[in-house]
Amino acid sequence: MVRTAGKEAIAGQKMQRTSNNHSKSNMRFAQTGFTELLLEANNLNAGEFQCWAFCPGMQFNSPHKWWGDRGPRDFPHEGVDICLYEDRSGQVHRLDEKTRIPVMADGVVRAMFKDYLGQALIVEHDDLQGGGTYLSIYAHARPREGLRRGHAVRAGDIIATIADTRHSKAKILPHLHFSIGRPSPDLAYENFVWNIMRDPGRVTLLNPMDAIDGPWRTFDPEDMDGAGL
Numbered sequence: 001m002v003r004t005a006g007k008e009a010i011a012g013q014k015m016q017r018t019s020n021n022h023s024k025s026n027m028r029f030a031q032t033g034f035t036e037l038l039l040e041a042n043n044l045n046a047g048e049f050q051c052w053a054f055c056p057g058m059q060f061n062s063p064h065k066w067w068g069d070r071g072p073r074d075f076p077h078e079g080v081d082i083c084l085y086e087d088r089s090g091q092v093h094r095l096d097e098k099t100r101i102p103v104m105a106d107g108v109v110r111a112m113f114k115d116y117l118g119q120a121l122i123v124e125h126d127d128l129q130g131g132g133t134y135l136s137i138y139a140h141a142r143p144r145e146g147l148r149r150g151h152a153v154r155a156g157d158i159i160a161t162i163a164d165t166r167h168s169k170a171k172i173l174p175h176l177h178f179s180i181g182r183p184s185p186d187l188a189y190e191n192f193v194w195n196i197m198r199d200p201g202r203v204t205l206l207n208p209m210d211a212i213d214g215p216w217r218t219f220d221p222e223d224m225d226g227a228g229l
């Protein structure tokens with residue numbers, strides 16, 4: 001699932017605690033249990049996981065890349081990139097392409113389409129926790145064999161694994177791009193492509209950090225030099 005500690009752990013551990021956000025939000029999907037489901041699906045529960053680690057470029061709405069030259073993105077980030085986590089000894093690990101992706105809540109698979117690192121899946125959640133219809137979007141992934149549009153899924157069902165990005169042009173670490181949105185009432189899912197997510201007339205993107213429902217902190221990418229970021 002993940003790199004083990006020791007020589008395979010990411011170098012450069014003097015990561016600053018630029019923030020330490022372990023608080024739960026008041027948003028209604030703060031209790032998705034998504035982090036717990038992700039840890040369970042990948043056997044990371046056995047005392048290893050402490051918190052997710054995000055540099056600013058991985059976060060929602062960021063104008064910056066966190067790979068390559070770390071220059072500007074073409075569009076503000078539509079979600080959050082779940083890639084790194086810290087264990088209880090403070091060591092940072094990354095998710096790899098064997099990482100299994102559970103669905104956040106009961107719903108229906110509405111779209112599956114190619115993105116530039118793999119495939120993206122959109123799951124529609126009807127009246128999620130009494131708050132209306134939401135979409136959870138899992139991108140840069142490899143969908144589970146046999147999974148199709150229209151399939152009903154339950155919270156925790158494994159719908160994909162993280163795509164292998166070793167041969168990508170961007171040479172970016174494998175990661176789960178995770179978005180949360182509210183669909184417009186007349187949103188059509190046929191021929192869905194990434195750009196549709198960016199159209200506020202069709203999808204209202206929300207900050208997915210609340211839906212992750214787990215502890216996280218940010219770090220300065222300068223502290224990760226040598227880590228392949």
Ligand SMILES: [Zn+2]
Pocket residue numbers: 077078079080081177178
């Ligand atoms: Zn992303």
